[in-house]
Amino acid sequence: MKFGRRKICFFIVLLYVIFSLYAAYNVFFNTKAISRVHRVVKKITAADSAKGLGGQLRSDPVPLEGGGWNPWEEDERAESLSVLQRRRLEFRAYQARIAKDRPRRHKVQIWGKAAIGLYLWEHILEGPLNPTDRKAQWREGEVQSGTITFSFYTGPAVVQGQVPLDTDSVVLVLNGREDQKIAYATRWLEHAGALVRTHALAHVAVVMLGSERCANDWLRPYLRAHGGFVDLLFLVYDSPWVNERDVLQWPLGVATYRDFPVVLPSVEMVTSERPYLCNFLGTVYRNSSRETLMEILKQHRLERECDITARERWVPQETAETLRRYQTALARSDLTLCPVGVNPECYRIYEACSYGSVPVVEDVGTAGGCADGGGAGAGRGSPLRLLKASGAPFLFLRDWAELPALLERERRMTQGEKVERRRRLLEWYGTFRTRMRDQFTQALEETFFRTG
Incomplete structure (x- = not known):
């Protein structure tokens, strides 16, 4: 019995060992199982x-x-490949749309060969200049406006053929006010014309300080509309040439040639109580309305309430002392008297705006061809069209005999009313310069780089 039981146990153990070995073989050595x-x-x-x-x-x-x-x-693999390929195509289409919608950048060089170039660059485009020394022989800067990157070059060392030309589009800033200036401007125009003929330049615009009497006929042959190469003209003063297409009016601006600076508005400039009702520091020409103005100021004893300094002869350059004296008068007066000279538009208007001193403008035409309809004679058309169209918050007089009544109204104004008026003037002048920058940039974009 014991022997039979022992056999059975041995047989069971043997089967267990065989089964374990078989299982181990299938697990570790058989690779055909799927x-x-x-x-x-x-x-x-x-x-x-x-x-x-x-x-x-x-x-x-x-x-x-x-x-x-x-x-x-x-x-599954085919579907994965299809999804991946579709995503790649969608991403490429997205990149193409982005590239198409992204505005293309353009480069335009400005060659500043007249003082009004500094008004364009520093006051309108608000571009930097290096070096900062205003007497440096060569100054340059770069700024972006719209789709255009502007490069500006100015100074006595900026001569024909020496400006590194890295674009085919140039704006020339020139002075055509008198014969000597016209001769100099003509040489630059001829240089630009030669570059156009050799295909070094494709587009040329001109910012021109024109004649105060609008006698600019010497410039006409250079305009593309008259067979020349100048695509676009920005012209100072109320010329009848202005058509808002290829001839646009440009502001005279401040007297940068006399080192009038960029003035940044401040809270004190707006809120301070100014000790003078008005100011006039300038040259009194014989047989001009300026003589009439001085007589009225003396007759009504307004010299005590207004800061008045008159001289008989015009001086082209300011000294540091006279410039400081002039700026102080603007900053300490509620009004700045702006009698006409050869032209109603004068630097004094813009300089007064810089300090929040309201310009009192003599709203009369002058002799010459600057009226809307052209021709000789005073009073034709409305002067200062650009400023009026921009909503300039000035005080306009037809005759200086109206000044005493105007100053009487000033005396009755409260300080709060003067502060509010000053704030509006400074805001308007900032907006005006921004609008001129946008118009300048847009005109170049449409004329130089239009497609179709």
Whole structure:
């Protein structure tokens, strides 16, 4: 009995050992088992593909080792490739739209060969200049406006052929007020014309300080509309040439040739109580309305309430002391008297705006061809069209005999009313310069770089 029991136990142990060895073999040594989750695809070498598959494409179903196919894996792979390809195409289309919508940048050089170039650059475009020394022989700067990157060059060392030309578009800033200036401006125009003829330049615009009597006929042959090469003209004063297409009016600005600076508004400038009703520091020409103004000031004893300094002869340059004296008068007066000279538009108007001193402007025409309809004679048309069209908050007089009544109204104004008026003037002048910058940039964009 014991022997039979021992045999049975031995037999059971033997079966257990055999089963364990078989199980271990299947787990560790048998690689032919294929699970339903992880299917093993037979690897096909290049030689096998050529011999056994008869040129079968890589996209054809790959046979499993057991001779079957795995259509689910092939469908998933094809779908993944399709999604990836579609996303790539969508991304490329998105990049193309971005590139199409992105505004193209352009380069324009400005050659400043007249003092009004500094008003354009520093006051309108608000560009930097290096070096900062105003007496430097060569000064340059760069600024962006709209789609244009402007480069500015000025100073005595900026001569023909010495400006590094890295664009085909140039704006010339010139002075054509008198014969000597016209001769100098003509040489620069001829230089630009030669560059156009040799295809070094494609586009030329001119900012011109024209004649105070609007006698600018010497300039006409250079305009493209008259067979020349100048695409666009920005012209100072109320010329009848202004048509808002290829001839646009440009502001005279401040006297940069006398080193009048860029003035930054401050709270004190707006709110301070100014000791003078008005000011006039300037030259009194014989037989001009300025003589009439001085007589009225003396007759009504207004010299005590207004800061008045008159001289008989015009002086082209300021000293540091006279410039400081003039700026102080603007900053300490509620009003700045602006009698006409050869032309109603004068530097004093813009300089008064810089300090929040309201310009009192003599609203009369002058002799010459600057009226709306042209021709000789005073009083034709309305002067100061650019400023009036911009809504300038000035005080306009037809005759200086109206000044005493105007000053009487000033005396009755409260400090709060004066502060509010001063604030409006400074805001208007800032907006005016911004508008001129935008118009300047847009005119160049449309004329130089328009498509179609």
